[in-house]
Amino acid sequence: MTEVVQVELGARSYEVRVGDGELARVGRVVASLPGVTSVVVVTDTGVPEAYPAAVSASLGEAGFEPRTVAIPSGEEHKTLATCSEVYDRVLSTSPALDRHSVLVAVGGGVVGDVGGFVSATVLRGVRFVQVPTTLLAAVDASVGGKTGVDHVAGKNLIGAFHQPAGVVMDVATLRTLPLAEFRSGLAECVKHAMIADESLLEFLEQRSGEIAAIEPTTMVELVARNVQIKAGVVSADERESGIRAHLNFGHTVGHAIETSSGYGSLTHGQAVALGMRVNCRLAQRRGLIGGEVLDRLDGVLTCMGLELRRAGLQPADLWEIMLHDKKTRAGRVTVILPRGIGEVSIVSDVQADEMARALSVLE
Amino acid sequence: MTEVVQVELGARSYEVRVGDGELARVGRVVASLPGVTSVVVVTDTGVPEAYPAAVSASLGEAGFEPRTVAIPSGEEHKTLATCSEVYDRVLSTSPALDRHSVLVAVGGGVVGDVGGFVSATVLRGVRFVQVPTTLLAAVDASVGGKTGVDHVAGKNLIGAFHQPAGVVMDVATLRTLPLAEFRSGLAECVKHAMIADESLLEFLEQRSGEIAAIEPTTMVELVARNVQIKAGVVSADERESGIRAHLNFGHTVGHAIETSSGYGSLTHGQAVALGMRVNCRLAQRRGLIGGEVLDRLDGVLTCMGLELRRAGLQPADLWEIMLHDKKTRAGRVTVILPRGIGEVSIVSDVQADEMARALSVLE
Numbered sequence: 001m002t003e004v005v006q007v008e009l010g011a012r013s014y015e016v017r018v019g020d021g022e023l024a025r026v027g028r029v030v031a032s033l034p035g036v037t038s039v040v041v042v043t044d045t046g047v048p049e050a051y052p053a054a055v056s057a058s059l060g061e062a063g064f065e066p067r068t069v070a071i072p073s074g075e076e077h078k079t080l081a082t083c084s085e086v087y088d089r090v091l092s093t094s095p096a097l098d099r100h101s102v103l104v105a106v107g108g109g110v111v112g113d114v115g116g117f118v119s120a121t122v123l124r125g126v127r128f129v130q131v132p133t134t135l136l137a138a139v140d141a142s143v144g145g146k147t148g149v150d151h152v153a154g155k156n157l158i159g160a161f162h163q164p165a166g167v168v169m170d171v172a173t174l175r176t177l178p179l180a181e182f183r184s185g186l187a188e189c190v191k192h193a194m195i196a197d198e199s200l201l202e203f204l205e206q207r208s209g210e211i212a213a214i215e216p217t218t219m220v221e222l223v224a225r226n227v228q229i230k231a232g233v234v235s236a237d238e239r240e241s242g243i244r245a246h247l248n249f250g251h252t253v254g255h256a257i258e259t260s261s262g263y264g265s266l267t268h269g270q271a272v273a274l275g276m277r278v279n280c281r282l283a284q285r286r287g288l289i290g291g292e293v294l295d296r297l298d299g300v301l302t303c304m305g306l307e308l309r310r311a312g313l314q315p316a317d318l319w320e321i322m323l324h325d326k327k328t329r330a331g332r333v334t335v336i337l338p339r340g341i342g343e344v345s346i347v348s349d350v351q352a353d354e355m356a357r358a359l360s361v362l363e
Numbered sequence: 364m365t366e367v368v369q370v371e372l373g374a375r376s377y378e379v380r381v382g383d384g385e386l387a388r389v390g391r392v393v394a395s396l397p398g399v400t401s402v403v404v405v406t407d408t409g410v411p412e413a414y415p416a417a418v419s420a421s422l423g424e425a426g427f428e429p430r431t432v433a434i435p436s437g438e439e440h441k442t443l444a445t446c447s448e449v450y451d452r453v454l455s456t457s458p459a460l461d462r463h464s465v466l467v468a469v470g471g472g473v474v475g476d477v478g479g480f481v482s483a484t485v486l487r488g489v490r491f492v493q494v495p496t497t498l499l500a501a502v503d504a505s506v507g508g509k510t511g512v513d514h515v516a517g518k519n520l521i522g523a524f525h526q527p528a529g530v531v532m533d534v535a536t537l538r539t540l541p542l543a544e545f546r547s548g549l550a551e552c553v554k555h556a557m558i559a560d561e562s563l564l565e566f567l568e569q570r571s572g573e574i575a576a577i578e579p580t581t582m583v584e585l586v587a588r589n590v591q592i593k594a595g596v597v598s599a600d601e602r603e604s605g606i607r608a609h610l611n612f613g614h615t616v617g618h619a620i621e622t623s624s625g626y627g628s629l630t631h632g633q634a635v636a637l638g639m640r641v642n643c644r645l646a647q648r649r650g651l652i653g654g655e656v657l658d659r660l661d662g663v664l665t666c667m668g669l670e671l672r673r674a675g676l677q678p679a680d681l682w683e684i685m686l687h688d689k690k691t692r693a694g695r696v697t698v699i700l701p702r703g704i705g706e707v708s709i710v711s712d713v714q715a716d717e718m719a720r721a722l723s724v725l726e
Contacts, residue, residue, distance in 0.1 A: 153455045
């Protein structure tokens with residue numbers, strides 16, 4: 001079974017294919033794009049070699065002679081310096097990339113972000129096909145066109161919006177994913193359910209066994225449903241001026257927890273899970289929702305193997321980090337608060353003491 | 364007198380103001396943009412200090428407290444490394460740039476390209492106001508949204524399309540411009556006339572005395588007319604998939620001459636002037652135009668103080684460089700050929716020997 005989700009963005013529309021064994025079909029997807037002259041595969045050294053190899057074989061069958069560029073693995077390499085190495089490789093070695101070339105990124109979020117940013121900026125933009133091999137990249141980063149690298153002053157501070165020409169997700173790649181990374185992706189699935197789709201929450205609750213077993217049919221449905229939700233939001237607000245902000249549910253607090261804990265000490269999804277709990281408590285204290293919303297969130301997070309608490313957080317430190325969040329404007333910390341399951345709103349008047357009280361839900 | 368040219372690009376439309384004394388009005392232009400939180404002025408060490416100082420004073424009167432970042436002067440600094448320094452300055456020093464900040468680029472093409480690329484990529488894009496202080500930047504780079512930096516493999520290989528929020532051109536800045544730089548800009552004016560507007564060619568022929576004297580009213584009219592022509596082309600073809608290629612008249616050959624001569628040994632405009640002559644000869648040999656077109660081009664180039672010939676060019680070397688031009692596809696060199704004054708077409712079947720014969724017009 002292969003599910004195809006359309007991301008509607010006018011002239012920049014594209015398809016996300018989700019299936020079992022899709023790596024073997026990447027060549028056909030690239031061949032379907034008009035006028036492709038050459039193909040470069042970008043991957044990282046942490047991706048099992050079999051994946052870029054399968055993609056290259058598929059591209060070879062489609063008549064291309066792809067080159068592969070492997071960047072070093074890890075968020076610490078998501079930098080302008082790494083991009084610079086990729087530019088060197090694709091521009092200085094023959095045959096050089098031209099404007100009709102396609103860059104195929106095979107890997108997780110870092111590969112997608114670096115490959116996407118290079119695609120956005122080399123020769124002022126070439127086409128880009130994303131082949132996510134992590135659940136987080138599949139349900140989150142592969143839809144939306146956000147590309148970018150980190151700067152010493154913060155994450156993703158240098159980047160561009162650049163929509164892919166296509167996305168191909170092979171759920172078979174999830175079988176080699178470390179458990180913590182898998183759960184990190186599941187946290188974003190919970191987030192999508194909380195902001196937009198109660199029936200997805202029911203799916204997560206009822207199919208948690210199949211999900212934990214990475215059962216292919218279940219995973220195809222899970223990924224496709226999440227892509228559909230994110231695609232809907234992105235289509236309505238490509239440049240993040242309005243409702244796309246809903247996707248930040250749990251992220252302002254989550255990013256602050258990630259930053260204060262040091263990157264790598266917990267996964268992005270785990271941090272977002274904690275952030276969602278804090279936002280539910282904030283909403284509950286404001287009377288926007290009853291306690292049953294937090295209870296249900298806690299239940300599904302537990303089923304997904306995510307932690308509900310984290311010791312040693314310092315509310316004052318977290319607040320200081322939130323004040324410097326990219327989305328904070330004129331000193332007003334912005335958070336997304338639930339108004340029920342599948343419904344949220346943007347709130348910009350949270351105060352430090354209110355936040356500190358809500359953070360106690362993590363103790 | 365201030366002329367205002369509208370660049371029509373839907374939601375990305377903006378105004379180009381051209382006048383005498385406009386530096387003092389930059390603050391008002393920035394203040395007219397919605398929700399500006401802070402302003403950074405980017406300039407280079409080769410720009411007379413009085414210009415960024417005047418812009419900062421104007422911004423101060425409008426209620427902003429601009430910071431100034433000066434990059435090193437010269438094309439050799441149009442690199443990712445320079446961008447990296449600017450990112451550091453604007454992100455790591457307080458108050459850090461936010462998404463509602465505006466970057467104002469004061470200077471020539473390098474400042475516009477670097478400032479534009481940083482604007483396109485910092486925080487995935489902030490607004491950008493261009494204040495060109497050279498004729499070339501005013502009539503060429505300030506319209507069209509091309510931003511970028513050089514790579515060891517070639518010029519402008521890393522970049523993005525990012526339209527400015529506004530452009531302010533003060534013709535008084537042209538008085539401090541070195542003569543060769545001034546003439547370089549005039550070559551692009553001749554190009555606009557040749558591809559799109561015979562009446563502009565007449566203007567250049569008839570007003571060459573006032574132009575050489577940098578008479579303000581004449582210069583305002585000259586810049587505004589050129590911006591209007593370029594804006595019309597860019598509006599019709601923002602991403603350079605069709606008629607925007609006409610703006611490359613003289614550029615394939617010109618770039619090759621620049622590259623083979625070593626950058627800096629002749630100006631960009633001077634190289635384009637030579638390229639236009641070669642393209643006229645190509646068109647003449649193909650019977651597309653009579654000899655009077657080249658004669659008229661030669662006349663106006665001479666009036667503008669541009670050279671008609673260049674010794675020591677090697678046709679085989681130039682051809683090799685043209686084969687590696689960014690716009691060359693599948694080994695087919697593309698040139699723009701005149702079909703009369705103000706009319707051109709795109710030709711992709713030029714052969715090496717035909718090019719060599721046409722290059723003899725430069726001997």
